[in-house]
Amino acid sequence: MRLSFDASVEEFRAAFAAFLDEHMPGEAEASERARSSSDVPEWARRWQRLQFDHGWLLPGNPPEYGGRDATLVQQYVHLEELSRRRIYHSFNPQGVGIVAASLLSFGTGEQKRRWAIPILRAELTASLGMSEPGAGSDLASLRTRAVRDGDHFVVNGQKVWTSGAHDADVLLTFVRTDPDAPKHQGISVLLIPTDTPGVTRRPFPSVIGADDLDFNEVFFSDARVPAENLVGPLNEGWKVANGSLGHERTLLWLSFAERLDELIRDFRPAGPPAADAYATAVMDAHALRLLGSTALARASRGEEDVASISVLKLLGSEAVQKAAERALSSAGAEGLVHPASTAPYTHMHLESFSGSWFERYTRSFAGTIAGGTSEIQRNVIAERVLGLPRR
Known part of the structure; x- marks a missing residue:
C-alpha cells in the first residue's frame, strides 16, 4: 500500500515549506529560551505573529483567526512539516491549541476579539486550569467553586499541574457553579486573568530537575471574576471541556x-x-x-x-x-x-x-x-x- 496525497495537498505543503524556508528565525535570532510553556520570548512572539498574519499559525482557522480554511488533510501535512523540521509554531501550545481554539468554538464575539486573537497573535499567553488534587483524569470531580455575586463570580479552590501558569496572562479555568447538580452538569468555564486579586501561582519542578519549572499549583481565594468572562452557557462546561480536549487530541x-x-x-x-x-x-x-x-x-x-x-x-x-x-x-x-x-x-x-x-x-x-x-x-x-x- 502506498500512502500519498493529491496534488492540491502537496501544493499546500510546498507553499508552507517555502514560507518556512524564507521566514523561519535563525539560530542567532532564536537565542533566548522559553522558561515555561506560557513564557514566549520576544523573538518567538514575532515568529508566531508572522505565522498568524500569513495564515500559517492554525491553517484550519478562517483567515481572520490566523488560518486559511485548510482541510483536515492540509492541516495534517502542516503539522507533518513542522514535525519533520522539529520546530514549534508557538511557544504557548496550550494557549494557541486549546484555550484560543475553545474561545473560537464557544466564546462570544467580544471574547474572541479581546482574548482569542491576542493569544493567537502572541500578545497574551494562556494556560489551562483543569486538573485539581482530587480531580485529574476524573475532571468532573473538580471542587473549585464559583458563586455568582452581582456582575461577578467569586472563585475559591485550587488547581494543580497547571503548565506555565506563573508566566500566563490568563487561565481558562473549569469551576463548579452548581454543587447540587450531577457532577457532569454543574461545571462552568471562566477566563481568569492571573493578576486578579486572590489568585496565587506557585511553580514547582518536575522529575526532570529543579530547573524544569513548568508545573504550577494555582490557588483562588475569593477571586472576583467578571461575569462577562463566562465561556459558554452557565453549567455547561462539560461540553467546553470535551471541545477543549478534542482540539488537543x-x-x-x-x-x-x-x-x-x-x-x-x-x-x-x-x-x-x-x-x-x-x-x-x-x-x-x-x-x-x-x-x-x-x-x-x-x-x-x-x-x-x-x-x-x-x-x-x-x-x-x-x-x-x-x-x-x-x-x-x-x-x-x-x-x-x-x-x-x-x-x-x-x-x-x-x-x-x-x-x-x-x-x-x-x-x-x-x-x-x-x-x-x-x-x-x-x-x-x-x-x-x-x-x-x-x-
Missing part, C-alpha cells in the same frame, strides 16, 4: 509518531535484546502511522470515530515510553549522557525530542497522562470498541 498521534522516529534515529542497539527492542520500536512506528492514516481518512470524510483517537493515543504514548525505557536499559550508564543526534538541535527544536535517554524516558510519562491517561483510554476502548459494560 485530533492529530495528537502524529507527535508520538515523530517522537518514535527520533528515538529510532538515536537508538544504537548493542546485542540481541537491544536489537529486539529496536525492531519493536520500528514496527510500532509503522503501525501508528498506518492506523493514524486510516483515522485521518475517516475524519476527512466527516466520520466521527472517538474510539480510534483513544487507540492511537494509547498506542502512541505507550510505544514512545517503552522505546525510551528499552533504549535507556540498553545504554546503561551512558543513558545519563546526552546522546549524539543525527540532526543538530537548535533553540527552535522541540526539546522533548532531545536530552539523555533518562530525560527522554522520564518525559515520556507526560504522554501517558496528559490528554487522558492510558487507563481512561482503555476504558473508552473497552466500552466503545469491545462493547463491555461501563464500570
Whole structure:
C-alpha cells in the first residue's frame, strides 16, 4: 500500500515549506529560551505573529483567526512539516491549541476579539486550569467553586499541574457553579486573568530537575471574576471541556509518531535484546502511522470515530515510553549522557525530542497522562470498541 496525497495537498505543503524556508528565525535570532510553556520570548512572539498574519499559525482557522480554511488533510501535512523540521509554531501550545481554539468554538464575539486573537497573535499567553488534587483524569470531580455575586463570580479552590501558569496572562479555568447538580452538569468555564486579586501561582519542578519549572499549583481565594468572562452557557462546561480536549487530541498521534522516529534515529542497539527492542520500536512506528492514516481518512470524510483517537493515543504514548525505557536499559550508564543526534538541535527544536535517554524516558510519562491517561483510554476502548459494560 502506498500512502500519498493529491496534488492540491502537496501544493499546500510546498507553499508552507517555502514560507518556512524564507521566514523561519535563525539560530542567532532564536537565542533566548522559553522558561515555561506560557513564557514566549520576544523573538518567538514575532515568529508566531508572522505565522498568524500569513495564515500559517492554525491553517484550519478562517483567515481572520490566523488560518486559511485548510482541510483536515492540509492541516495534517502542516503539522507533518513542522514535525519533520522539529520546530514549534508557538511557544504557548496550550494557549494557541486549546484555550484560543475553545474561545473560537464557544466564546462570544467580544471574547474572541479581546482574548482569542491576542493569544493567537502572541500578545497574551494562556494556560489551562483543569486538573485539581482530587480531580485529574476524573475532571468532573473538580471542587473549585464559583458563586455568582452581582456582575461577578467569586472563585475559591485550587488547581494543580497547571503548565506555565506563573508566566500566563490568563487561565481558562473549569469551576463548579452548581454543587447540587450531577457532577457532569454543574461545571462552568471562566477566563481568569492571573493578576486578579486572590489568585496565587506557585511553580514547582518536575522529575526532570529543579530547573524544569513548568508545573504550577494555582490557588483562588475569593477571586472576583467578571461575569462577562463566562465561556459558554452557565453549567455547561462539560461540553467546553470535551471541545477543549478534542482540539488537543485530533492529530495528537502524529507527535508520538515523530517522537518514535527520533528515538529510532538515536537508538544504537548493542546485542540481541537491544536489537529486539529496536525492531519493536520500528514496527510500532509503522503501525501508528498506518492506523493514524486510516483515522485521518475517516475524519476527512466527516466520520466521527472517538474510539480510534483513544487507540492511537494509547498506542502512541505507550510505544514512545517503552522505546525510551528499552533504549535507556540498553545504554546503561551512558543513558545519563546526552546522546549524539543525527540532526543538530537548535533553540527552535522541540526539546522533548532531545536530552539523555533518562530525560527522554522520564518525559515520556507526560504522554501517558496528559490528554487522558492510558487507563481512561482503555476504558473508552473497552466500552466503545469491545462493547463491555461501563464500570
